[in-house]
Structure formats: C-alpha cells, structure tokens
Amino acid sequence: MEPESFFTKNTKAALKHDPPGEWMPPVPDHSIPLNAGYPAHSLVPYEEMNEAVKDLIEEEKDLPFQYLGSKKVNTVKKFVRERLAERGVVLLEKEILVTAGAIQGIDLIARTFIDRDTWIVVESPSYMEGLETFRNYTDHYITVPIDENGMQTEELEKTLKDRKEKNLPMPKLVYTIPSFHNPSGTTMSIDRRRHLLELASEFDFLIIEDDAYGELYFGERPTPIKAMDSGSRVFYIGSFSKIVAPGLRVGYVAARSDLLEPLAWFKKDLGHPFAEATLGSYLSQTDMKKRFEMLRKVYQQNCKTLISSLEKYMGDIATWKNPSGGYFVWVHVPGVDTSKILNEAMQAGVAYVPGKHFFVHEQEGLSYLRLSFSYVSREEMVTAVEKLSQVIKKHIDQ
C-alpha cells in the first residue's frame, strides 16, 4: 500500500515543500537563542495564570472543561472589541472569530479562499509560518518588496496593471504585516495603507492584515488598515501570543460577517474552551493597559541594547533598520550565506533565523538574518552579537 496513492492533489502539492518548522535545527543548550520569536520567561504571567485558573474553577466549576465552555470566553471578545475600538476599528460581536492563535486565522482564511489555482500577494520577506501555511494551498505568488515604509504598494500597482494588461491571473488575497513586520521590523506608512486599500477596490482583492505585534509600539501607535477599511475587504488578525502568552494559542480574526461565516464553518470544534476561559479569567483580573506599557518599555529597551550591540560589533559588516516596535531586527550581511554559517554560529554560542526562510524565492534572502530582542536578557544579547560578528567576519575575510 502506497500512501501517495491516497493523497489528494493538494496534499501531493503541499508535500513537495519542506516540512513545517524546518527552518531551525535544534539549538544547542549553550547557544543564546536570538532566533526565539517569543516572550522571555519573566514576561509570561504564569503566576497570574495560576490565579486565573483557580478563580475560574472556583467560580464555574466544570464549565470551562465542557464543550460549551465558560462564559469567560465572552470576556476575550469584549476585550478585543474595546481595545480595537480605541484603535479605530469598531466591530460587532459577530464580526470577531476567536481562533487557536493567529496562525489558525490565517489557515482558515486560506482554506476558505485559496485553492491551487489561486494567486496571492505576499511581502518579500514575509512571516515564515504564514508562507508555510499558504504553501499548503497554492504555489502561485506575487511578491512585493519592502522598504523602510513597509510594502512597496507602488510596485504592487505596477505589477497588477501589468498583469491585467497581459490578461494574467489576478490575485485574490494580499497578505501583509503592516506594523513591526516579521521579520523586517518595518512599518507601512499611512499613505501606503490607504493606497493598498485603493488597489484592493480597483483590482478586487481581499487583504489579510496580520497585526500580531500592533500593541508593541515604541513611539507612534500605528493605525490599523482595518480602521480605514470602508470597503470591508480586510481580515484583521490579532493574537494574544505576544502580549499574554503564546502557549495559550488564542488569537482572532475580525472581518465583515459574511466573509467570516465560512471560517467558523471550517473551524467547527477546533477551539479550546479551557485555554480561552483561562485567558478570559486572566483578562478580567488584569490591568492590560498597564501591562502593555510595561511590555513596550521592556521591549524598547531590549531593542536599544540589541541595536547598540550591532553598532558596536557589526557596524562595519552589516546594515539593519531600527524597528519602531515588535520583536525583531532584520540584518543584512552582504556576501554571507547566513544559512550556511548557522551551525557554526550555534557552535560558537549564538542562534538566529536564516533570512532565506522568509522568502518565497529563498535565494533572495541568503544574506539576511533575523534577530529577536524578545526572549534573551540584555547581557546575553551583547554577548551573542559579539559572537555572531566573529563568526561572520571569518567568512567575510575568506
């Protein structure tokens, strides 16, 4: 019996790519994980979670452990609505779908709107797990480069006009991370956000706005594209992974209800009442504005440390942009294939994510790497960047 003979066409096409999560080999214990795109131990409110669970069970007994789940789930929706309203996005309750992290949101949208004939637009670079998810559905990509003001919508416009003229297939969806972009750290300007919306209307496509880092601004708070979405073409994706805890796996999608409804259809029972109730209980006993302020301060200081280490140790061999929020610094090291020296770097004591994994066309990312300032201590960051610079210099000298 050959498994392949049972696979669908889509499964066969998906399996042609690298397996999910292949971008990182195991990081040795002695390596400082600048690859880690998740919060530091001290930023995960685990003691508060313990309290949240205790209160939840005292109050609701078995409810959070039943299918129907706890009423606290409504606290999650309420929080999302209130928070987004402050950011200019006014939503009805039926316009929010709580998901198992941002990635389930992306997956459900892909599942509803993308098949192997569908063309989609992604930024170049883009979130590697987003790309992995899309590859499960299609291999037809239009890539749009990013500069210091985010996605170059002028380039997108040119491409779309050109494709239309040539009668080529037009894209149905544009996937963007407009604020504190993963991996590049850049933020899309307000003009380009407007321009993207105009293009959506002109060329009739939908937009996935992945705003996982939106609350983690160091300076000006960016306005979500969704806040200007008069044509109702935007799926806004939010997440509690970066602001509370990734392991809870709670995120959400906000969109007009007739676009959202089929997502709920495919989601079915794939929720997780207990984790959602735990989050609800946590939110109801936490001053989230204060928490946001604390997180912004910590990450901003972390970012400063990482940037000054880069200036000190890698100013002569690399370039990068200063992010104004989020988790990441995107480093360009001309002349070095960052995927080839990863193992050596890890042996030397520092891990990062090689740039190529963030590109549809991997060769475009060979000389890039992503560093995270969310997880390791500031002391470790300095040490790690020094070590990284030594490894890179060896290869530039050769």
Added chain:
Amino acid sequence: MEPESFFTKNTKAALKHDPPGEWMPPVPDHSIPLNAGYPAHSLVPYEEMNEAVKDLIEEEKDLPFQYLGSKKVNTVKKFVRERLAERGVVLLEKEILVTAGAIQGIDLIARTFIDRDTWIVVESPSYMEGLETFRNYTDHYITVPIDENGMQTEELEKTLKDRKEKNLPMPKLVYTIPSFHNPSGTTMSIDRRRHLLELASEFDFLIIEDDAYGELYFGERPTPIKAMDSGSRVFYIGSFSKIVAPGLRVGYVAARSDLLEPLAWFKKDLGHPFAEATLGSYLSQTDMKKRFEMLRKVYQQNCKTLISSLEKYMGDIATWKNPSGGYFVWVHVPGVDTSKILNEAMQAGVAYVPGKHFFVHEQEGLSYLRLSFSYVSREEMVTAVEKLSQVIKKHIDQ
C-alpha cells in the same frame, strides 16, 4: 463586493449544507437535556485540574505557556501508548499525533485524503459532527446500515463488488465507530471487524476507526480494529473528552508514520500547549484505571436507569437496543417525525437529538432519536422519559 466571488469551489460546495451545530436549537432551562453528549458536572475532575495546573506551573513556570510547551505533553503520548498496548495496539511514538479533540483528527485525515472527487463510506447512522466535517470536503457517500452487530460489512462487500463491476468510483476511506457507536450504541462484532479489514485490503481503502467511547464498556472490552491491522490501513482515533474532560480538547490519531506525516504537516501550530500540559499533569497524578472503573460503573448504572424508564414508559410505542457501553441509547419511534416534535418536547421539559441529523440521507432518520445517559441525574432521566412518552403518544394518537 460579493463574498461568493472569492470563495473556492470547495467552500461553495461546503456552504450548500446546513451550518455546523444546526442540529439543536437552544434548549430551554427547564428542559432536561437528554441530548447532551458530554459528562455530568460531577464526572469532570475540575478540582483535580486545579491541582494539575498548580503543580504544572510550580514545576515548569512559563514553559506550558510558550510555543514549545511543557514536557508534560510527553506524558499524554506515554499514557496513550501504554493504554493502547494493553488493548493490543502497539505503537511507536512517531505513530501518534496529538490533536485538538477527536474532531481535529477526523478533519486532518479528511483534509489529507478527501477532495470533492473522493468517495467515502460512512455508517448509517453516523456521528453527526463527523458527517459535518466530511461535508466540508465531499458529497460522495456510500452508506452502510448498522444492525445489532455494528456495520453490516456484508452489505458493504456487496456494494463494493457491484460498484467495481459497473466501473463506478471506488471509496478511498471508510469511517466507522465500531465500539458503542454514536448514536446507535451498537458494537461491531469481531468477525465483522476482521471482514472490514479484509475488504480494505481487497478493495484498497483506508479505515478511520473512531474509538472515542472505547474505554466505557459495561461488559466485555472490545478489541480495536487497529489491534488486528496487519496491513496498516487503520487510522485509530482516540479522545480524552469522554474519559477526562471535553473542554480540554485533547484527542489523538494513531497510524503508520507515512500516513500520519501529512496530517502533522497540515496541523502545524494548531495545537494547544497549555491544555495538553494540563492534561499531562493531571494524568501523571491520577490513577486512571481506577477512574475508568468508576466511570464504567456510573455510566452502566445510568444506562440501566434509562433503559428501565424506556421499558416503563415507552415499551408500547418505541424500540431500542441495549448498549454495552458508551453514552447513548438509540430509540426508534415508528410513525413519528422526531424533528417535528422536538420543540414541543422541549416545552414539555425534555430535549433529545432528532435522528435525521445522523444520516447522510436525512429522511432515513425521521423516526429515530438519540438519548444520552452521560449527563443528567438518574432521577431526571426517569422524569424526562415519562415526559417524552407523553409528547410522543399525543402524536401517535393523532
């Protein structure tokens, strides 16, 4: 902008069916929910869960709240392996995929192996959420009736031979709930289990064995089909929903690794580290054999009460089979459309699930209804059955 113009062909086909969960209108507070397919409040170990979370966080701090999750997740796999080994199913670790409940397992299998051209075999009746999930992928069903010994594999054989002769499309998958079937309560005989495996080999199909109720036997412990699966054609699906708590949403799929691998591919990040770690912590501090014994005793006694109430109040108007395990009694009420009298019954104080929702061809199930003995108290069961009999009798008399 018309959402439909963006939907894939599959989405459009899926949306032609009723939305998920449509089988039950809201049950009024004063109604006794004999529809409820989940454990009674007192059978959900919520205090122990509180302890489990407390111990987990004391021991592992932020780990269960990170992407990578806690080591306790391995406790879940270890438990599954040991328990299944006792039941004759010997598995390697890589042959188990932990999922968000049994339904995610079914969904991932469907996603990997079924597209709109695929034919599948389901029992008639079958698990309504299973049917709902399959409808998201295909509309091509071969249905096989059930009798007191489970799926009539002789009928399946006839159908398959006939289709082969006529050069009709052959099914790729057979979905069965061989033990304490939902909704019919029946159990497939050992001879038919063997026969099904022979047919799988002869007609080259795969089998999904949904064993969500397998531990809840009142008499003899059934041998899983997977235990006899020398040809490695069986996906065994297990769940902690009925034996620990549904709201944790933890289940698993066991299959040969090359069949399982693409499921993990599509699953990606859709796990839930915190819930799995909580379950792992709970399992490591619980005598599960003792818990199984307790559950079997309670459910068996519940079942007896429900059956004797049926004998007392409905012996003259209905027939049913005595289940030897599980959660459900499947009642046949000739001459009554159970979906039409549901609202009246709920007003009178009793809810059930109308039989039609368990059938691909709904009209086959009009005179059936599913009663659950898992959730309500024995006193309530008696009252509920009496009320139900009164409503039904009114409609038979007419």
